[in-house]
Amino acid sequence: MRNFLMSGAALVLISGAGFMVITKPQHVDAAAFAALTPDPAHGKEVYDAGGCASCHWAPGAEGEARDVLSGGQSITSAFGTFYVPNISSDPAEGIGDWSTVDLANALVKGTGPADEHLYPALPYASYTHMVPQDVADLRAYLATLPADPTPSKPHEIGFPFNIRALLGGWKLLYLKPDWVVTGPLTAEEERGRYLAEGPGHCGECHSPRDALGGIDRSRWLAGAPNPSGRGRIPNITPGGLDWTKDDITEYLTSGFTPDFDSAGGEMVYVIDHFALLPESDRQAVAAYLKKVPAVETQPGDG
Template sequence: MRTALASLGALALLGAGAAWWVTAPDPISAAELSGISGDATRGEILFAAAGCASCHVAPDTPAADAPVLSGGQRFVTQFGTFVAPNISPSPQGVGNWTDADLINAVMRGVSPEGQHYYPAFPWNAYNKADVQDIADLVAYLRTLPPSAAESLPHEIPFPFNIRRSVGGWKLLFEDRDFVVQGDLTPEQTRGRYLVEALGHCGECHTPRNALGGLRRASWLAGAPDPAGDGHNPNITPAGLKWTEAQIVAMLQSGFTPEFDVVGGEMAEVVANTSQLSDEDRRAMAAYLKIVTPVDSPAPKPGTGDSSAEEAG
């Protein structure tokens, strides 16, 4: 009996050690980042493309040329409430972080202390970005006004508050490959990069499974709002019937072909895409036209769905 119990104990320890090992963070190595330095001027447009201010500016803060990334916005989900942190260049924010710390946070979801970040932070899209682009974005972030606001803790119940479990989530659902593959034109390739990586459009417009992983087979086919406050529309060609020119116009002005204007979170998106070049907006439209058409099921009554034509 003692031998059996000892064997079981050894197996349990071995299993726990293996689980700890496979769920460890996977940062980009120092060698891969060697020699990379950021360009703040170039980083400004990348900052807009990535939509950083949309989440990290404090709630009800007026728009500004130099946003203060003090955090505080709350994002309610089925797993708990996530609170955007202060990422301004202050000691309370990320002012004491190295460039490598910031690049790993953005692209690998790993904190300077070696903890996993929850996928509410869209590192699972940013992981497809070019390292140089993220270095440029980091350089621009360091030029923004500092904030002394303390980052507020997430409100996550057990067992989701176990950070190490995010390592298991990454094993199951992290994907560093683009969804749309094949022989793409340079314009479509650029659009894929803007939509799938920097713009992280799939984070809102793709349905998720019970554990919060993206259902990539239904890429951009529409999804319930995580807060239960409506439905993000289907923007595959099966749901979004606009021409490329109409998509480009909406991304620049927010006006739809029906002489309506986008609202809610999509208005924040347009505030970012309006800062891109005409070429980049055309690239995004060209990409959306080659996404596999997927019919999305009708949302449940009372979810406040908006069609693609209404919400963009």
């Protein structure tokens, strides 16, 4: 019996060690960023495509203050309340001393500069598609924005979700480099896929999630409960949205629907940023959405 218990204990230790090894924080290949020449002007486009400000501006910020990325907004979930961090240029409380590789690790791998797992309230499951040049350009643009010394608020998360090591297992399940919508796609549709599945992270809001908080890819963009508890985020597959490509492009430009209604809620901020992108990018996203497999809206989805 003693030998059996010792063998069992050894197996548990080995299994635990193996789990820690395969779920340890991952990092990008730093060499992929070494020879890049950052373009802050293009970084502004990446910033707008990702809607960085709409999450990271301070609660109640208006006008130019929305580019002071001091954080503080709350994100309520079944796992607790997450507070959006300060990503301003402040070197102590923000990310002013982060390198491009530091930012890439956070966006693409969900790994912080202290080699810690980041919570997927940061939509790195989408940002994992971002190419190195876009990350470098974004870092260059963020460096031009104001610094703010406001400390980031700690998350309010209970056990066991406050154990960051468990996020390594979550990443094994959900941090996938493959595209949801596969070809054949035109060059325009591929650009739209990159924007929608990557920096634009459309699926993070418009797709339902499973019990572990991972996106249900079988109902990609088919709508989901609004985290605020007010209504639902709509189905934007062809099974729930019968707009033309031009209709979608116009909506992403002006916020007006074909029925002369207008965008509401968080979508207002998405459109504010998307409207600043080249029109070709809005057309590309519209073309992509017409290629997404149709998923019918289920009874009760609203």
